[in-house]
Amino acid sequence: MSDFDHLPFRPCAGVMLVNDEGRVFVGQRVDSPSEAWQMPQGGIDKGEEAETAALRELQEETGVDPKLVSVIARSKAEHFYDLPVELKGKIWGGKYRGQRQTWFLLKFNGSDADINIETEHQEFRSWRWSDLDDLEALIVPFKRELYQAVIQEFTPYLNSLTQ
Incomplete structure (x- = not known):
């Protein structure tokens, strides 16, 4: 047992944003020197609903x-x-051992021009649309199992979106 196993998981919401071609938005984090990418995600504020977050x-x-x-x-x-x-x-003030995430599959109805990662608190240095089959290889290893589960859960919906 690790010294951190007693810590809670940080409540979080994740987004699988899919375009008309069935490709998934991924961003490359500004705070990571690696080539790791991720889908949008972040903490759920106290009293906030997961979908709102x-x-x-x-x-x-x-x-x-x-x-x-x-x-x-x-x-x-x-x-x-x-x-x-x-x-x-080291991260999140040392208060959490990891995250517990509620995921949402969202259909993007805009154009690439509607995406602007240069936000007030920029998290991504680059972005792209990824094929679902390539997604797992882009993700940091400690999140891969979670991504596999999200992909598996949302695949039936993705198939119906692109037919």
Whole structure:
């Protein structure tokens, strides 16, 4: 048992934003020297609903107005991940061992011109649309299992969006 296993998981909302071609938005974090990418996600504020947090985080990280998306699905359960040992106690003020995330599949109804990652508190240095099959390889290893579960859960919806 690690010294951090007693810590709670940080409540978080995640967004799988999908365009008309069934490709998924991913951003490359500004605070990571690696080539790791991720989908938009962020903390749920006290008293905030998960869907409200997801739409807020999407706008804060990508500049996408919530009016430009349609909510297609919400994860049936929360998905969890633990931080790697070298990050525990260092981020989020050392208060959390990892995150518990509620995920949302959102259909993007705008154009690429509606995406602006140069936001007030910029989180991504670059962005792109990724094929679903490539998504897992882009993600940091400690989040891969969570991403696999989200992809598996949302795949039936994605198939119906692109037919």
